[in-house]
Amino acid sequence: EPEVTQTPSHQVTQMGQEVILRCVPISNHLYFYWYRQILGQKVEFLVSFYNNEISEKSEIFDDQFSVERPDGSNFTLKIRSTKLEDSAMYFCASTRRGQTNTEAFFGQGTRLTVV
Amino acid sequence: AQSVAQPEDQVNVAEGNPLTVKCTYSVSGNPYLFWYVQYPNRGLQFLLKYITGDNLVKGSYGFEAEFNKSQTSFHLKKPSALVSDSALYFCAVRDGGGATNKLIFGTGTLLAVQP
Numbered sequence: 652e653p654e655v656t657q658t659p660s661h662q663v664t665q666m667g668q669e670v671i672l673r674c675v676p677i678s679n680h681l682y683f684y685w686y687r688q689i690l691g692q693k694v695e696f697l698v699s700f701y702n703n704e705i706s707e708k709s710e711i712f713d714d715q716f717s718v719e720r721p722d723g724s725n726f727t728l729k730i731r732s733t734k735l736e737d738s739a740m741y742f743c744a745s746t747r748r749g750q751t752n753t754e755a756f757f758g759q760g761t762r763l764t765v766v
Numbered sequence: 767a768q769s770v771a772q773p774e775d776q777v778n779v780a781e782g783n784p785l786t787v788k789c790t791y792s793v794s795g796n797p798y799l800f801w802y803v804q805y806p807n808r809g810l811q812f813l814l815k816y817i818t819g820d821n822l823v824k825g826s827y828g829f830e831a832e833f834n835k836s837q838t839s840f841h842l843k844k845p846s847a848l849v850s851d852s853a854l855y856f857c858a859v860r861d862g863g864g865a866t867n868k869l870i871f872g873t874g875t876l877l878a879v880q881p
Binding site: 655684707756 | 798800802807808809810811812815817856858860867868869870871872873874
């Protein structure tokens with residue numbers, strides 16, 4: 652069964668450093684998403700990406716965040732200058748279509764710890 | 767704004783007993799509702815969805831969910847729980863008002879099935 656894969660599974664970084672979280676969505680999917688879950692809180696939408704551009708972003712997704720699909724297979728989330736409050740589990744997801752009845756497929760997540 | 771609520775942080779049930787994990791929703795327009803499960807060190811796995819049609823939706827691993835419009839609920843159920851069902855369960859609603867139909871999640875319910 653095809654799946655979304657994320658690397659690394661766990662990333663520890665010092666405050667102020669840049670991190671790149673990587674995702675390989677399912678190959679025939681067209682819509683890509685990043686979500687995050689701060690420990691003990693809700694899973695929150697960060698950003699969606701379609702046709703090589705951001706199609707929607709949340710208030711959380713400020714200038715320190717960026718996404719990219721550099722080579723047609725990887726989908727990355729970059730956090731430019733990490734803060735303690737960026738510590739969370741980050742999930743990548745993809746869907747075949749953008750319609751409301753389409754389920755999203757999620758990766759196993761990257762746990763980011765900022766120290 | 768679309769939202770879902772999971773009123774129980776944890777549900778405990780004995781193996782072989784029926785289980786229910788509760789979810790209520792608040793949407794404007796038609797609700798598109800989903801259940802996901804997260805096993806330890808795994809990503810979010812799709813279980814089932816309600817788009818339209820029958821109020822009882824069947825999904826993976828023997829789970830089903832009942833859509834109740836008058837009570838604005840979408841409770842997850844299983845007739846006979848297994849120890850292996852122990853995991854974190856998330857209810858979600860698709861936000862059709864945005865550009866890309868992002869998911870809005872509940873806070874999650876930890877299901878613990880005792881042998």
